[in-house]
Amino acid sequence: MELTIWTYEGPPHVGAMRVAASLEDSHLLLHAPQGDTYADLLFTMIARNGKRPPVTYTTFQARDLGADTAAIVLQSAREAAERFKPALMLVAESCTAELLQDQPGTLAAGADLEVPVVHVELAAYSRKENWGASETLYHLVRALLNGREDRSERKPADPARRPRVNLLGPTELGFRCRDDVTEITRLLDAAGVDVNLAAPADASVADLLRIPDADANVCLYPEIAQTTCAWLERKFRQPTVRTVPIGVGATRDFLAEVAEATGIEIDIDKIERNCRLPWYSRSVDSTYLTGKRVFIFADATHALAAARIAREELGFEVVGLGTYSREQARGVREAARQHGLEPLITDDYLEVERRIAELQPELVLGTQMERHIAKKLGIGCAVISSPAHVQDFPARYSPQMGYEGANVIFDSWVHPLMMGLEEHLLGMFREDFEFNDEAMPSHLAAVPGEGYARSGQDDTGTAAEGTPAWAQDAERELKKIPFFVRGKARRNTELFASERGVETISVETLYEAKAHFSR
Amino acid sequence: MNQPAAISDIPIETCVTPEQEHGERAVFCGLTSIIWLHRKIQDAFFLVVGSRTCAHLIQSAAGVMIFAEPRFATAVLQERDLAGLADCHEEIDRVVAQVLERRPQLRNLFLVSSCPSEVIKLDLENAAGRLNRQYGGRVRFFDYSGSGIETTFTQGEDSCLSRLVEHMPADDSNEPRLLIAGTLPDIVEDQFLRLFGDLGIGAVDFLPARSLDDLPPVGKQTRVLLAQPYLGQTARALIGRGASLVEAPYPLGAEGTLEWLRAAARTFAVDDDRFERVTAAPLARAQRAVALQRKRLEGKRIAFLPDSQLELPLARFLQRECGASLLEIGTPYFDRQSLAAELELLPAGIRIVEGQALNRQLDRVRAAQPDLTVCGLGIANPLEAEGLRTKWSIELMFSPIQGFEQAGDLAELFCRPLVRNERLAV
Numbered sequence: 001m002e003l004t005i006w007t008y009e010g011p012p013h014v015g016a017m018r019v020a021a022s023l024e025d026s027h028l029l030l031h032a033p034q035g036d037t038y039a040d041l042l043f044t045m046i047a048r049n050g051k052r053p054p055v056t057y058t059t060f061q062a063r064d065l066g067a068d069t070a071a072i073v074l075q076s077a078r079e080a081a082e083r084f085k086p087a088l089m090l091v092a093e094s095c096t097a098e099l100l101q102d103q104p105g106t107l108a109a110g111a112d113l114e115v116p117v118v119h120v121e122l123a124a125y126s127r128k129e130n131w132g133a134s135e136t137l138y139h140l141v142r143a144l145l146n147g148r149e150d151r152s153e154r155k156p157a158d159p160a161r162r163p164r165v166n167l168l169g170p171t172e173l174g175f176r177c178r179d180d181v182t183e184i185t186r187l188l189d190a191a192g193v194d195v196n197l198a199a200p201a202d203a204s205v206a207d208l209l210r211i212p213d214a215d216a217n218v219c220l221y222p223e224i225a226q227t228t229c230a231w232l233e234r235k236f237r238q239p240t241v242r243t244v245p246i247g248v249g250a251t252r253d254f255l256a257e258v259a260e261a262t263g264i265e266i267d268i269d270k271i272e273r274n275c276r277l278p279w280y281s282r283s284v285d286s287t288y289l290t291g292k293r294v295f296i297f298a299d300a301t302h303a304l305a306a307a308r309i310a311r312e313e314l315g316f317e318v319v320g321l322g323t324y325s326r327e328q329a330r331g332v333r334e335a336a337r338q339h340g341l342e343p344l345i346t347d348d349y350l351e352v353e354r355r356i357a358e359l360q361p362e363l364v365l366g367t368q369m370e371r372h373i374a375k376k377l378g379i380g381c382a383v384i385s386s387p388a389h390v391q392d393f394p395a396r397y398s399p400q401m402g403y404e405g406a407n408v409i410f411d412s413w414v415h416p417l418m419m420g421l422e423e424h425l426l427g428m429f430r431e432d433f434e435f436n437d438e439a440m441p442s443h444l445a446a447v448p449g450e451g452y453a454r455s456g457q458d459d460t461g462t463a464a465e466g467t468p469a470w471a472q473d474a475e476r477e478l479k480k481i482p483f484f485v486r487g488k489a490r491r492n493t494e495l496f497a498s499e500r501g502v503e504t505i506s507v508e509t510l511y512e513a514k515a516h517f518s519r
Numbered sequence: 520m521n522q523p524a525a526i527s528d529i530p531i532e533t534c535v536t537p538e539q540e541h542g543e544r545a546v547f548c549g550l551t552s553i554i555w556l557h558r559k560i561q562d563a564f565f566l567v568v569g570s571r572t573c574a575h576l577i578q579s580a581a582g583v584m585i586f587a588e589p590r591f592a593t594a595v596l597q598e599r600d601l602a603g604l605a606d607c608h609e610e611i612d613r614v615v616a617q618v619l620e621r622r623p624q625l626r627n628l629f630l631v632s633s634c635p636s637e638v639i640k641l642d643l644e645n646a647a648g649r650l651n652r653q654y655g656g657r658v659r660f661f662d663y664s665g666s667g668i669e670t671t672f673t674q675g676e677d678s679c680l681s682r683l684v685e686h687m688p689a690d691d692s693n694e695p696r697l698l699i700a701g702t703l704p705d706i707v708e709d710q711f712l713r714l715f716g717d718l719g720i721g722a723v724d725f726l727p728a729r730s731l732d733d734l735p736p737v738g739k740q741t742r743v744l745l746a747q748p749y750l751g752q753t754a755r756a757l758i759g760r761g762a763s764l765v766e767a768p769y770p771l772g773a774e775g776t777l778e779w780l781r782a783a784a785r786t787f788a789v790d791d792d793r794f795e796r797v798t799a800a801p802l803a804r805a806q807r808a809v810a811l812q813r814k815r816l817e818g819k820r821i822a823f824l825p826d827s828q829l830e831l832p833l834a835r836f837l838q839r840e841c842g843a844s845l846l847e848i849g850t851p852y853f854d855r856q857s858l859a860a861e862l863e864l865l866p867a868g869i870r871i872v873e874g875q876a877l878n879r880q881l882d883r884v885r886a887a888q889p890d891l892t893v894c895g896l897g898i899a900n901p902l903e904a905e906g907l908r909t910k911w912s913i914e915l916m917f918s919p920i921q922g923f924e925q926a927g928d929l930a931e932l933f934c935r936p937l938v939r940n941e942r943l944a945v
Binding site: 001002003004005006007009010011013014033034035036037038039040041042044045048049050051052056057058059060061062065076079083094095096099100123124125126128350477480481507508511512514515518 | 542543544545546547548549550551568570571572574575576578579580588589591592593594595596597598600601605607610611613614617618634635637638639666667668669671705706709713800801804805807808811878895896897898899900901903904924927928931
């Protein structure tokens with residue numbers, strides 16, 4: 001057993017759900033007990049999807065265990081096929097169902113459904129979410145394309161058309177995947193390359209059947225697409241573009257690799273002119289960024305990209321680098337060595353917290369976990385990777401990849417830091433009671449605590465004339481109200497009391513006021 | 520102003536029989552209740568023995584992470600535990616030692632079983648007994664089931680509290696004591712304590728108590744008043760220890776709170792004048808606060824999907840105090856004993872559906888086009904995207920909604936999606 005407090009990745013069947021939810025016309029039959037349906041909310045609440053993920057859960061209960069859970073699988077499969085009419089049915093098990101050994105894949109395959117069935121075995125007790133997504137994509141692509149003839153050499157370039165590539169890896173709940181696909185499609189278009197399809201994101205089963213038509217595969221998220229890309233390389237001799245285009249330098253390298261894989265010339269300098277990061281980083285206000293100590297912890301793809309951007313493109317000093325992606329840890333170890341650091345490969349968030357507390361960086365680049373750690377320690381933070389929370393699925397266009405991605409990254413990493421001019425002003429006003437050095441940067445939406453909201457009253461020690469006093473029990477009651485509305489409750493109650501000539505606010509007054517203002 | 524009728528005025532003409540539905544369910548498992556239980560019982564740690572799914576569920580359902588190191592964790596089963604390469608009981612001991620090393624001040628620890636631990640028949644009761652002997656009382660160990668195959672959402676609290684009942688000290692006195700069962704926010708608990716004090720009911724205990732060191736006594740003189748509708752097993756366990764159950768509706772809304780208090784007052788022979796005197800001001804406040812919201816809810820058609828087991832009391836509040844009309848009320852399970860007083864207050868011909876067949880139920884919701892659908896987090900946005908207004912029900916578990924002072928807030932929770940809809944022009 002492994003003691004786990006917070007987890008960076010969900011179980012592998014959540015990875016299977018992410019693939020199913022990305023695809024346009026597939027359905028996932030998940031053999032799982034009722035509580036596992038919580039996973040819907042990842043899609044509908046965190047990513048704000050307007051549709052339930054295309055998943056049917058068998059939701060067996062204890063009383064079914066003695067009876068016939070296999071019958072529930074069959075019934076669920078038939079109902080799902082009938083209701084949703086998917087082009088393909090994926091079948092998988094969650095951790096509990098894996099123990100039952102009902103073999104839902106075999107059951108569904110033998111159920112005479114009018115759709116092809118692809119079973120994915122997910123090792124729930126040894127693997128995690130990204131692996132589950134990777135396996136699902138691989139088994140799906142393999143099931144659809146294994147019957148095709150192997151190619152013994154690369155498909156010859158067709159001079160009559162532009163080269164085309166597949167973008168593999170973008171998945172629901174992945175970090176900014178939606179915008180990355182758009183951005184990379186634009187970038188490649190500017191470079192004279194077409195996108196054949198992106199998968200699993202928004203691909204239909206018919207699209208997946210067209211994978212072999214592309215001249216190369218772009219492995220956008222190695223955590224999810226590396227296994228599939230490797231198989232396609234063996235099967236169809238499709239070359240894989242491996243550089244992940246996050247950051248200015250990486251985007252250049254990416255374009256160079258695409259040029260090589262597709263055999264065309266790309267004028268990289270011309271495309272790069274749209275990128276503001278290089279100039280913003282050189283402009284004088286950015287001088288204060290020099291040598292800022294930054295700690296990076298993310299999935300391997302984003303951690304590696306962040307380390308390179310931090311050092312080469314923003315002039316930060318990387319003081320810590322790590323990942324929770326054990327499958328992809330090798331690259332992170334290598335990068336850490338280049339930065340002269342000890343890599344942190346762990347999925348124990350407390351270990352990450354300890355390291356951050358020890359290193360005392362000025363900026364943390366991480367997942368939502370690190371955002372919490374940073375907030376607790378009072379350090380600025382930008383989220384750069386899944387797992388992410390609802391605010392990291394922004395409404396605006398905000399890719400991470402390509403040149404616009406680099407612009408977005410400049411803004412979002414610099415934002416949590418003090419602005420250059422602001423640092424000077426803070427020095428000037430250091431002794432001012434309202435502007436002490438614990439004040440948050442003015443451009444941050446800091447949640448003012450009660451101390452902030454009441455600072456005038458507390459610091460002078462005397463209440464303004466005519467302000468009613470608080471009885472001790474009323475004051476205690478007030479403290480039970482959540483801090484973020486407490487200031488308002490206090491003001492309203494005092495207003496209510498003084499309007500009525502109440503001199504001492506009792507618990508009763510507090511609630512009278514509450515009732516008065518609640519409309 | 521709508522004056523709620525006292526319970527005794529309502530003829531018992533309906534014997535509600537819920538429809539049963541079987542199929543795909545969209546509900547949380549009992550582990551979810553750890554989110555509020557660990558906040559309430561501050562000197563206990565909850566260790567789930569389960570899988571990565573369990574850990575992921577709690578953190579996803581909690582929505583935001585809690586700032587301090589949380590007082591819960593999961594001992595995640597590994598391949599080697601299942602293959603028999605590791606002895607699960609030795610592993611539990613090792614993980615427990617790890618937790619205690621990290622938190623040496625810990626006095627109480629719950630071992631919570633999950634779907635996988637129950638399927639492999641891992642005996643946590645046995646483990647708790649062994650650990651109790653091993654730690655010689657320095658740390659106390661309890662066990663209960665939070666699994667999705669045994670419990671639905673709030674039932675996890677029922678499962679936890681019913682285990683605690685076994686550990687409550689015996690009360691052999693002849694003095695009646697009031698026991699309020701079911702987690703309430705501290706602020707609500709304190710409001711009720713003041714009201715009971717004013718009524719002259721001084722001997723009041725809460726289950727769970729804020730500290731496990733203060734587990735209340737139980738015996739023949741214990742009068743149990745349920746504060747939450749999902750505690751059937753706990754109620755039966757308390758009755759098994761001699762306590763008697765005070766039948767009452769739940770303290771949701773002005774009427775529910777009044778009748779809930781009245782049931783206690785009658786049990787403790789509080790005279791009517793005193794009851795009127797004590798409750799008049801807060802009742803009037805609650806009614807005023809609800810009245811402000813009533814105009815927005817009046818005539819609105821409201822449906823409930825099964826979720827927290829609070830569906831029936833909430834429906835009663837919305838119908839009787841806010842003037843809403845009720846469509847289908849889904850409930851994960853139906854415990855007639857716990858809901859008896861609520862059923863008397865609900866209108867005749869009400870449609871209650873126990874269990875779930877998710878897609879058929881959603882079809883009915885789409886056909887009925889309710890003005891508001893109270894549902895779980897996974898379903899709310901999809902229904903909104905189809906043009907329906909929803910209230911996500913987990914907020915009702917995390918917000919103080921019980922009692923007079925919160926009656927207006929409770930109504931406002933249901934109004935907010937409607938008001939928002941009126942405001943938005945996009």
